[in-house]
Amino acid sequence: MHELGIVFHIIDTVEKVGAENALTSVSSVTMEVGEVSAVISSYLQDCWQWAVKRSDLLNGAKLIIETMPARTVCNHCKKTYGTVAYGRICPFCESADTVLLTGNEISIKEIETPD
């Protein structure tokens, strides 16, 4: 359910970028969403459809979601592995001393404008 809050933050940021670049319309927003970011893409799309109608700049804009793979490094054996398959326990040495390298990002990559 925090997808709606995230959508509001996306719209705020894009409206700021729009004002800085004197844009009147945005046709799409591309997001980079990590595999373990706790954001569900379909919910994000649903919230987006509802919320963009309330923005003059973004009305009708498409939301494009690029999924970013999650990788974790083990501090004990120094190997990296896919987070989704193995979680926080290293599959090589079974250490729990692991750090997520990528995969929790929720970032706005770029916007497209007809202006």
Add this chain to the structure above:
Amino acid sequence: MDQLRIIEVKQSVFANNDAEAARIKKQLKVNKTFLLNLMAGPGAGKTTTLLRTIGLLKDRLRIGVMEADIDSAVDAELVQTTGVKTIQLHTGGMCHLDAGMTEQGLMELGIEDIDLAVLENVGNLVCPAEFDTGAVKNVAILSVPEGHDKPLKYPLMFEVCHALIINKIDVLPYFDFDMDKVVEYAHMRNPKLTIFPVSAKTGEGMEAWAEWLKKEVIDWNS
């Protein structure tokens, strides 16, 4: 079709919120007000813990409370009976508070005469952990009936917290709740976490928690 122009943004969705949170924290320092962000799942005992904490600290600290819920004012009405300044915030359907909403709440509460402001966040172990509110310390409450595996299932909540209250220890005999395991799992996610086993209902363990909080408040405000 007209040519579309691409503008690179490359910005985390949380960047604006984090900047706002940092600004709130700075203002709290200037104001000598400590903000506690209290988080937990629904029914873990946030309000009961808060009532007991207020009882232990209100003679020594000037306390203000912001109750955040999706709807209703039942929590605020209950906290108001302690005599401390209380307001109810409605998130309008959202499952967490962000920095912007917290700032509005602090303005409504008025913090000039407050040493300890408590934000009782929306009952949820997932979303509130994502949004920095500008609080000086984040504290989570996990209750015995919820189970000792929660630090593994909701890791971010335990990573962003400074202290963890394990509530409802009075019902330990009736649940398969392993206290050693919960401490191990919580420290796996966050080795610096300070843990307080309490029963907000009977008062057991509450002094240690209240003392910790009082010391944090005094350190921040001095």
